[in-house]
Amino acid sequence: MIQIRDLSKSFGGNAVLRNVDLDVPEGEVTCIIGRSGSGKSVLMRHIVGLLEPDAGRVIVDGAPLDELTYSELRQVRRKFGVLFQGGALFDSMSARDNVEFPLRTFTELSPKEIRQRADECLELVELPDAGPKKPAELSGGQQKRVALARAIAIEPKYILYDEPTSGLDPETSNTIDELIHRLGTTMGTTSVVVTHDMHSVLSIADRIAFVHEGTIPWTGTVDDLHRAESETLLAFVRANEYKIGVPSETA
Numbered sequence: 629m630i631q632i633r634d635l636s637k638s639f640g641g642n643a644v645l646r647n648v649d650l651d652v653p654e655g656e657v658t659c660i661i662g663r664s665g666s667g668k669s670v671l672m673r674h675i676v677g678l679l680e681p682d683a684g685r686v687i688v689d690g691a692p693l694d695e696l697t698y699s700e701l702r703q704v705r706r707k708f709g710v711l712f713q714g715g716a717l718f719d720s721m722s723a724r725d726n727v728e729f730p731l732r733t734f735t736e737l738s739p740k741e742i743r744q745r746a747d748e749c750l751e752l753v754e755l756p757d758a759g760p761k762k763p764a765e766l767s768g769g770q771q772k773r774v775a776l777a778r779a780i781a782i783e784p785k786y787i788l789y790d791e792p793t794s795g796l797d798p799e800t801s802n803t804i805d806e807l808i809h810r811l812g813t814t815m816g817t818t819s820v821v822v823t824h825d826m827h828s829v830l831s832i833a834d835r836i837a838f839v840h841e842g843t844i845p846w847t848g849t850v851d852d853l854h855r856a857e858s859e860t861l862l863a864f865v866r867a868n869e870y871k872i873g874v875p876s877e878t879a
């Protein structure tokens with residue numbers, strides 16, 4: 629379980645996160661929603677220890693990140709797969725080499741086992757033939773799926789996704805959503821998904837955290853969202869073209 633406690637972060641006098649508390653339960657999909665610039669990505673980077681808070685802490689499976697030695701922090705980081713915005717694949721490497729990279733870096737697997745695992749992951753994201761291709765030869769949606777294959781290669785306990793469906797057509801977005809959901813049910817993966825995409829939220833979220841001006845004024849389930857009264861939350865949801873009260877297609 630990931631626990632965020634009273635976390636604050638400023639950049640040059642700009643208070644981006646203020647006294648944030650959040651629990652991410654195991655085996656669930658937690659969606660972090662909120663307007664552009666509200667602090668979602670900064671929050672996500674704290675979860676994986678890429679940013680240090682000014683105050684407060686992140687606790688992963690009982691381990692407060694701020695109290696860990698460098699090698700302990702490395703151990704905790706191995707529990708995470710991260711899918712950054714844009715995929716961030718290595719352009720000069722083939723899709724398979726991209727997926728093999730974390731396996732070579734973080735595991736003791738033999739070259740044969742590494743290749744097998746990379747092929748398994750590419751199959752899981754429904755790109756069994758993409759292995760030899762360079763990222764430039766793949767579409768944006770395919771690149772995201774290769775990045776997802778890379779993120780899941782070492783079977784992380786937690787996967788963090790930053791805008792996994794942004795810039796994708798609805799069909800490809802649905803494929804990504806299905807994959808995120810399937811990883812939870814088949815591998816018990818805990819997912820944290822930063823997104824603006826309310827359609828995606830409605831199909832995959834077990835829990836939603838609404839970030840507003842660096843705070844989290846609302847958390848709840850999709851059902852709770854239908855009953856929510858927070859004006860700032862409703863304004864965000866309406867702006868994202870989902871009408872509360874309309875039964876969701878995915879319910």
Ligand SMILES: Nc1ncnc2c1ncn2[C@@H]1O[C@H](COP(=O)(O)OP(=O)(O)OP(=O)(O)O)[C@@H](O)[C@H]1O
Binds near residue numbers: 670
């Ligand atoms: N390294 C940094 N240095 C200075 N300011 C930063 C840094 N990282 C983020 N910020 C600022 O923090 C604020 C929140 O950024 P963040 O990327 O978390 O927003 P977001 O909610 O993820 O937005 P979006 O939905 O557009 O991705 C922004 O004002 C941003 O400029």
